[in-house]
Amino acid sequence: xxxxxxxxxARLLRFYLRSGITxxxxxxxxxxxxxxxxxxxxxxxxQSLTSRTFFTLAxxxxxxxxxxxxxxxxxxxxxxxxxxxDRSAEFLACLPPTRMQNxxxxxxxxxxxxxxxxxxxxxxxxxxxxxxxxxxxxxxQGNILFGTLEWLTSVAIIVSIIGGAFAVSAxxxxxxxxxxxxxxxPLLILGFVSMIGWLLDxxxxxxxxxxxxxxxxxxxxGAFAYMGCYWYLTRSDP
Amino acid sequence: xIFPAENSVIEVCDLTKRYGDNLACDSINLSVRQGTTFGLxxxxxxxxxxxxxxxxxxxxxxxxxxxxxxxxxxxxxSEMRCRVGYVPELHFIYRWMTIKEVLNFVSKLYVNWDxxxxxxxxxxxxxxxKKRVSALSKGMTAKLGLIIALAHNPDLLILDEPTSGxxxxxxxxxxxxxLQSHSCKGRTILFSSHHVDDVERVADEVGILVNGRFAVQGxxxxxxxxxxxxxxxxxxxxxxVRVPSEAVFQKLSRREWIVTVDPFSDxxxxxxxxxxxxxxxDVIELNLEEIFKDVVRGQKPQSEEAKVD
Numbered sequence: 001x002x003x004x005x006x007x008x009x010a011r012l013l014r015f016y017l018r019s020g021i022t023x024x025x026x027x028x029x030x031x032x033x034x035x036x037x038x039x040x041x042x043x044x045x046x047q048s049l050t051s052r053t054f055f056t057l058a059x060x061x062x063x064x065x066x067x068x069x070x071x072x073x074x075x076x077x078x079x080x081x082x083x084x085x086d087r088s089a090e091f092l093a094c095l096p097p098t099r100m101q102n103x104x105x106x107x108x109x110x111x112x113x114x115x116x117x118x119x120x121x122x123x124x125x126x127x128x129x130x131x132x133x134x135x136x137x138x139x140x141q142g143n144i145l146f147g148t149l150e151w152l153t154s155v156a157i158i159v160s161i162i163g164g165a166f167a168v169s170a171x172x173x174x175x176x177x178x179x180x181x182x183x184x185x186p187l188l189i190l191g192f193v194s195m196i197g198w199l200l201d202x203x204x205x206x207x208x209x210x211x212x213x214x215x216x217x218x219x220x221x222g223a224f225a226y227m228g229c230y231w232y233l234t235r236s237d238p
Numbered sequence: 239x240i241f242p243a244e245n246s247v248i249e250v251c252d253l254t255k256r257y258g259d260n261l262a263c264d265s266i267n268l269s270v271r272q273g274t275t276f277g278l279x280x281x282x283x284x285x286x287x288x289x290x291x292x293x294x295x296x297x298x299x300x301x302x303x304x305x306x307x308x309x310x311x312x313x314x315x316s317e318m319r320c321r322v323g324y325v326p327e328l329h330f331i332y333r334w335m336t337i338k339e340v341l342n343f344v345s346k347l348y349v350n351w352d353x354x355x356x357x358x359x360x361x362x363x364x365x366x367x368k369k370r371v372s373a374l375s376k377g378m379t380a381k382l383g384l385i386i387a388l389a390h391n392p393d394l395l396i397l398d399e400p401t402s403g404x405x406x407x408x409x410x411x412x413x414x415x416x417l418q419s420h421s422c423k424g425r426t427i428l429f430s431s432h433h434v435d436d437v438e439r440v441a442d443e444v445g446i447l448v449n450g451r452f453a454v455q456g457x458x459x460x461x462x463x464x465x466x467x468x469x470x471x472x473x474x475x476x477x478x479v480r481v482p483s484e485a486v487f488q489k490l491s492r493r494e495w496i497v498t499v500d501p502f503s504d505x506x507x508x509x510x511x512x513x514x515x516x517x518x519x520d521v522i523e524l525n526l527e528e529i530f531k532d533v534v535r536g537q538k539p540q541s542e543e544a545k546v547d
Contacts, residue, residue: 001316004346008332087330094294094326096319096347236298 005105020071058128064121076165077178093238156217163224170231253302264450277441278430323387327399338367348390356389377408448537466502467522487536
């Protein structure tokens, strides 16, 4: 039963899924094109294939994360609302699956699709990290490499986006507001963490602020997602 | 309060639902025994769909209790849902799926899905499995809805105005299938409609819902025997002496006084005749449609027709 529901939910979001995967692949192609184009103006030593590949993978992974975040908001903001807007949620509500089974399917699709979309940037970033010692980069260009904290920050932002979109979409019938809420959630958490730091006079030396932000994003994003699940399970209408 | 029978499939007790100031269901009691076809009649806005949506757990009641197969609560278990088939008035089947995809999806959700029966109904209804739901006409969608509701052999079939807006031929096909499914499997059916002839054709028992309450309930024969129309021609210049407490509807036109009573009795007829010095009087047998109209008109407090001039 769950497999049939997952397949249905994946098909329900197929437009966003296809668009997301296309956008990420397109992002790498654009990066590759830009690197090739810009390398025309660099000296010969920096035009090696390794160097071009390194820049394509490293820059592509940064934009890939951004695209994943945007599509995570689309997916999480639409997973409940698409069925409510055309009232097919009523049809589903009369079929044997319980709310909990439907929720498990929807969570699996959103989290699975987001993880799959995040896989390419993670892999390409890891490959770029391996290539770094063998390429010649200008001072400061090494910043495009992602370390553990940068990756944690990216994942935390995506978790907060999903949580925010999920919580709001549990209430509404159309996906516009939930998507917007999802995209704004990381900014709201950033404002919240800054305000708390300022009010309590917490020092922000080194990367302590970033760690506080990552922790808050995971905690609040998870809490929002939990609230969305709870509201979905307990609301009277489908 | 109605005390449920031993083998009741549907038990509803004091069920109330409000939408703002509008009282959609007002302390409804209902008990439908296993194997019965219960016809739920009522004018538009009587509360039929609200009652059915509460039975299907599509909306919650403000107060009262619903039990299906003895199972209580607004959140139904998966096993219990497998025992219920539901055909709504408006179908919200996934419009982006083809008929084949819908049936394939639904078949994986029901443990007792009968693919042969589904295929048999598909060919009977001449539905092309390649068509998208969005491309289906209202009649075709209703037929697909009926296949989904019947192909898992439910013990209880709930139909909420399923023939509304369908042309006579599709309506005929639809009712034929419902009747066939009832006679073959002996399942319990709750059939809601404002087409009295549809209900009369399929129902063993009937309940007429007006203003969120059951005005009358009983088998079709019981209602015909119980509710009758008395026509009395009054002497010139005279009005009826009293309106009997049994009256559900009355109409006075010149000297002719027509009163529909529930329950009818010979004693009541003789009383009305004698106390009004009737010039002539007779008893008119009513069919279900006439009973429905009189009961509904009689429940409207402001109705001009119900006033004695």
